[in-house]
Amino acid sequence: MKVKMNVNGRDYELLVEPNWSLLDVLRDKLRLTGTKKGCEEGECGACTVIVDGKAVNSCLVLAVEADGKKIFTIEGLAGNGELHPLQRAFVEHHAFQCGFCTPGMIMSALALLNEKPNPTEEDVKKAIAGNLCRCADYTNIIKAILEASKDVRHIIRSQS
Amino acid sequence: MYVGRDTPRIDAIDKVTGRAVYLDDITFPDLLYAKILRSPHPHAYILKIDTSEAERLPGVKAILTFKDVPRIPFNTSYRGPFHSYYPFDEYILEDKVRFIGDKVAAVAAEDPLIAEEALKLIKVEYQPLPAVFDPEEAIKDGAPQIHPEVSSRNVISEWVIGWGDVTQGFRDADYMFEGEYKTHRQAHCAIETHGSVAKYDANAGELTVWSTTQVPFNVRRVLSIALNMPVAKIRVIKTCVGGGFGGKDEVFDEPIVAMLSKKAGGRPVKICYSREEEFTATRVRHPAIYQLKSGVKKDGTITSLYVKVLLDGGAYATASPQLLRVNSTYFMNLYRYLNFRFEGLVVYTNQVPSGAMRGYGAPQAHFALETHMNEIAGELGFDPIEFRLKNIRRSGDEVPIFGEIVGCRLEDCIKIGAEKFEWYKLRREKEKDIGIGVALHSHVTSPPPRIIPDQSTATVCVTEDGGVTLISPIAEIGSGSTTAIVKIVADELGVPFERVKLVEADTSSELFDYGTFADRANFMGCNAARLAAKEAKQLILQKAAEMLDSRLEDLETANGRIYVKHSPERSVSLEEVAKAIYFKTGRPVIGVGCFKPEVNPMAWGATFVKLKVDRHTGKVNILKIVSVHDLGKAISPEEVKGQIRGAVAWGVGFSLREEVITRDGRIMNPTLRDYKLCRSLDVPEIEPVIVEADVERPELFVKGVGQNGLIAIAPAVAAAIFDAVGIRIRETPLSPEKVWRALKEKGVTEEE
Numbered sequence: 001m002k003v004k005m006n007v008n009g010r011d012y013e014l015l016v017e018p019n020w021s022l023l024d025v026l027r028d029k030l031r032l033t034g035t036k037k038g039c040e041e042g043e044c045g046a047c048t049v050i051v052d053g054k055a056v057n058s059c060l061v062l063a064v065e066a067d068g069k070k071i072f073t074i075e076g077l078a079g080n081g082e083l084h085p086l087q088r089a090f091v092e093h094h095a096f097q098c099g100f101c102t103p104g105m106i107m108s109a110l111a112l113l114n115e116k117p118n119p120t121e122e123d124v125k126k127a128i129a130g131n132l133c134r135c136a137d138y139t140n141i142i143k144a145i146l147e148a149s150k151d152v153r154h155i156i157r158s159q160s
Numbered sequence: 161m162y163v164g165r166d167t168p169r170i171d172a173i174d175k176v177t178g179r180a181v182y183l184d185d186i187t188f189p190d191l192l193y194a195k196i197l198r199s200p201h202p203h204a205y206i207l208k209i210d211t212s213e214a215e216r217l218p219g220v221k222a223i224l225t226f227k228d229v230p231r232i233p234f235n236t237s238y239r240g241p242f243h244s245y246y247p248f249d250e251y252i253l254e255d256k257v258r259f260i261g262d263k264v265a266a267v268a269a270e271d272p273l274i275a276e277e278a279l280k281l282i283k284v285e286y287q288p289l290p291a292v293f294d295p296e297e298a299i300k301d302g303a304p305q306i307h308p309e310v311s312s313r314n315v316i317s318e319w320v321i322g323w324g325d326v327t328q329g330f331r332d333a334d335y336m337f338e339g340e341y342k343t344h345r346q347a348h349c350a351i352e353t354h355g356s357v358a359k360y361d362a363n364a365g366e367l368t369v370w371s372t373t374q375v376p377f378n379v380r381r382v383l384s385i386a387l388n389m390p391v392a393k394i395r396v397i398k399t400c401v402g403g404g405f406g407g408k409d410e411v412f413d414e415p416i417v418a419m420l421s422k423k424a425g426g427r428p429v430k431i432c433y434s435r436e437e438e439f440t441a442t443r444v445r446h447p448a449i450y451q452l453k454s455g456v457k458k459d460g461t462i463t464s465l466y467v468k469v470l471l472d473g474g475a476y477a478t479a480s481p482q483l484l485r486v487n488s489t490y491f492m493n494l495y496r497y498l499n500f501r502f503e504g505l506v507v508y509t510n511q512v513p514s515g516a517m518r519g520y521g522a523p524q525a526h527f528a529l530e531t532h533m534n535e536i537a538g539e540l541g542f543d544p545i546e547f548r549l550k551n552i553r554r555s556g557d558e559v560p561i562f563g564e565i566v567g568c569r570l571e572d573c574i575k576i577g578a579e580k581f582e583w584y585k586l587r588r589e590k591e592k593d594i595g596i597g598v599a600l601h602s603h604v605t606s607p608p609p610r611i612i613p614d615q616s617t618a619t620v621c622v623t624e625d626g627g628v629t630l631i632s633p634i635a636e637i638g639s640g641s642t643t644a645i646v647k648i649v650a651d652e653l654g655v656p657f658e659r660v661k662l663v664e665a666d667t668s669s670e671l672f673d674y675g676t677f678a679d680r681a682n683f684m685g686c687n688a689a690r691l692a693a694k695e696a697k698q699l700i701l702q703k704a705a706e707m708l709d710s711r712l713e714d715l716e717t718a719n720g721r722i723y724v725k726h727s728p729e730r731s732v733s734l735e736e737v738a739k740a741i742y743f744k745t746g747r748p749v750i751g752v753g754c755f756k757p758e759v760n761p762m763a764w765g766a767t768f769v770k771l772k773v774d775r776h777t778g779k780v781n782i783l784k785i786v787s788v789h790d791l792g793k794a795i796s797p798e799e800v801k802g803q804i805r806g807a808v809a810w811g812v813g814f815s816l817r818e819e820v821i822t823r824d825g826r827i828m829n830p831t832l833r834d835y836k837l838c839r840s841l842d843v844p845e846i847e848p849v850i851v852e853a854d855v856e857r858p859e860l861f862v863k864g865v866g867q868n869g870l871i872a873i874a875p876a877v878a879a880a881i882f883d884a885v886g887i888r889i890r891e892t893p894l895s896p897e898k899v900w901r902a903l904k905e906k907g908v909t910e911e912e
Contacts, residue, residue, distance in 0.1 A: 139843070
């Protein structure tokens with residue numbers, strides 16, 4: 001089946017099988033391997049991407065469902081060697097260890113900040129409740145997201 | 161100085177941009193995908209196996225059964241000759257299966273779906289055998305024998321150690337205490353599942369393996385045994401590891417993908433486990449049954465402690481024999497007893513194999529020991545803290561296996577923690593259904609050298625332009641060890657942190673190392689790198705002394721320059737010295753560091769828990785945890801706190817909710833939906849507290865901290881539950897059901 005999707009600002013026309021997930025298309029066809037595969041059952045959140053402004057588990061979205069959608073992955077964040085404020089905050093606050101959940105975590109945080117630029121700590125906890133971090137230091141992740149939320153200007157840029 | 165100061169991690173940019181390369185991100189144009197057929201039986205012979213139909217499926221490129229692999233036994237955790245007590249009980253594939261999920265056959269195909277399809281076409285005729293799932297049943301007469309060729313009575317290993325005469329110790333006591341304590345199976349659940357890629361070059365007879373492993377050199381060693389290949393012909397490259405926690409501490413399917421690649425004409429073959437395989441076919445934490453018996457005098461002196469433990473090793477030995485030995489150290493290192501005896505057995509059952517897991521047997525041992533200590537203190541009317549201050553070990557004590565205890569700040573950990581937690585205030589102002597509990601821990605930093613020798617290597621090269629290349633074999637698995645090692649080298653050479661480029665060595669570097677486990681990465685890695693940097697620095701200083709017309713002892717390094725002490729106007733840059741060496745002597749500036757410790761620094765600490773019990777549901781709500789650690793020196797304080805908080809969250813999971821449930825050997829909850837990890841909303845308030853040591857021997861500064869935060873959580877939670885509602889639970893997890901049943905049994909009602 002033929003699908004059209006815009007990924008990180010670039011238009012793609014792809015031939016996909018009906019049983020392919022968006023995750024497989026991103027990773028295997030577009031080689032955007034920053035989006036991770038952790039469970040393929042929507043429980044770990046490592047595959048979180050933004051589809052039309054909403055954070056979704058890309059393992060639970062069929063590629064055909066993404067037809068005509070705007071998709072945003074971790075690769076779309078840093079431009080010209082400059083980190084996005086969320087990425088910078090994750091670096092500064094030591095908000096990762098093994099790093100495997102990090103791309104998904106950042107995408108969930110980005111979706112939150114796009115919707116709610118001034119979140120409370122509780123908002124942040126809820127926004128990343130679907131993202132498992134087995135290294136399990138959620139404290140620094142929450143701190144990083146709250147810190148990044150102070151940089152509103154960049155959040156708006158990332159939306160465009 | 162960079163040691164003790166937070167800097168961004170050297171892997172930060174790759175990890176926050178999604179550019180870090182994990183195993184599944186590796187690809188080749190001609191890559192094949194492997195899948196493994198797994199046993200539906202807990203114990204069976206394979207009578208017939210027919211792969212003809214699967215072979216005919218288009219896209220299938222290679223199939224392996226036990227008929228296609230060398231019949232060479234190995235142990236997936238084998239680290240060298242000193243592991244002579246490790247049973248070699250595994251083959252790449254065999255005509256016998258020993259747990260549900262054991263490997264039966266493997267397929268490599270053009271596409272993972274084709275490989276999956278092919279598995280369904282393999283016809284296997286099994287002869288089911290009687291199975292045993294309970295370690296106590298496994299050692300009884302007449303129990304099914306799981307590995308009769310390497311064990312009798314299903315015993316993997318036995319370990320007895322002690323001193324004095326425990327029986328006499330009991331006679332000398334005023335009071336006797338006895339208790340049975342049980343702990344459960346826990347799963348690692350790294351978010352990145354296991355996997356590897358192999359590429360066999362038939363012309364050269366060489367094998368390259370990429371693996372998400374904690375132990376690249378061990379993978380190479382075991383591959384060399386299993387495939388009967390020379391070590392030098394095998395290259396193992398560790399990819400970025402998406403969580404290890406002990407679960408990637410041994411060989412998994414590297415031999416299988418290697419053989420598949422060989423059979424498929426040298427095409428690279430990749431395997432990535434599904435989440436279900438991660439639960440059913442990797443490793444779990446050893447379930448344990450402890451019997452403790454102690455004698456105590458009226459004044460609280462412990463005259464005698466007897467410990468008997470039975471560990472469930474599951475279907476293969478893996479690291480069980482070593483884990484059992486280390487288990488005894490947890491009982492010996494924390495308290496002083498005049499008489500002590502530890503008798504341990506680890507046995508085979510037809511369950512998923514148990515292996516190394518964050519804590520390495522310590523959470524089980526400490527649940528038993530520390531619950532027991534809390535019971536004694538409670539019965540005798542001591543404050544649990546005062547009781548411990550009376551009995552804990554201190555620097556200068558001699559213990560078996562480790563020798564003299566050096567630089568122990570356990571007492572300070574207890575006192576500082578009690579103050580931060582407001583222990584005495586909370587004891588005085590008891591609130592309804594709210595309880596507090598304390599437990600201590602001791603843990604190894606790298607395996608105890610007297611039973612398991614350790615060593616590591618590194619090279620430090622000052623480049624021709626005065627930069628630094630550090631080649632370290634330490635396997636970064638997420639804890640930030642490589643950043644710590646870079647700091648050590650920057651400090652030693654007096655160069656900016658950014659000037660040190662770390663190269664993570666694969667096995668072809670031949671910088672021998674055992675891998676990342678037992679909190680050894682910082683201790684071994686930093687010390688080896690420091691010795692390498694010292695040697696490189698010596699070469700630089702010799703030349704600089706010549707150039708500055710100074711004595712070598714009068715030189716010092718800072719900011720990339722070499723100065724004459726007290727006359728800072730006389731200086732030369734590292735670059736100038738390096739150039740002089742490279743282009744005039746024809747030699748590179750390379751220092752090699754080899755570190756082989758005689759003793760290792762034990763880590764100590766105390767955990768304080770405050771919680772509330774819901775009498776209606778039995779649910780335990782943890783309100784606060786203070787986790788105090790004597791860790792030597794915090795090289796990267798923020799990373800250290802992250803390790804502590806992460807480990808504490810593991811401890812919370814282990815204590816309250818994470819349980820692999822098995823029925824007749826089948827795992828009933830092999831999904832992240834049914835096996836509950838801590839999420840952002842589940843982690844309580846955690847206060848990590850760092851207590852640094854003040855000792856003379858600098859190599860002892862770097863103690864482990866990756867595992868320790870989790871060790872004492874369960875006993876502290878159990879103690880706090882008792883404090884809150886007066887029930888003692890001696891079996892983990894301390895689930896709502898268990899708490900609720902215990903409350904019912906005790907007749908505690910909601911109204912009370």
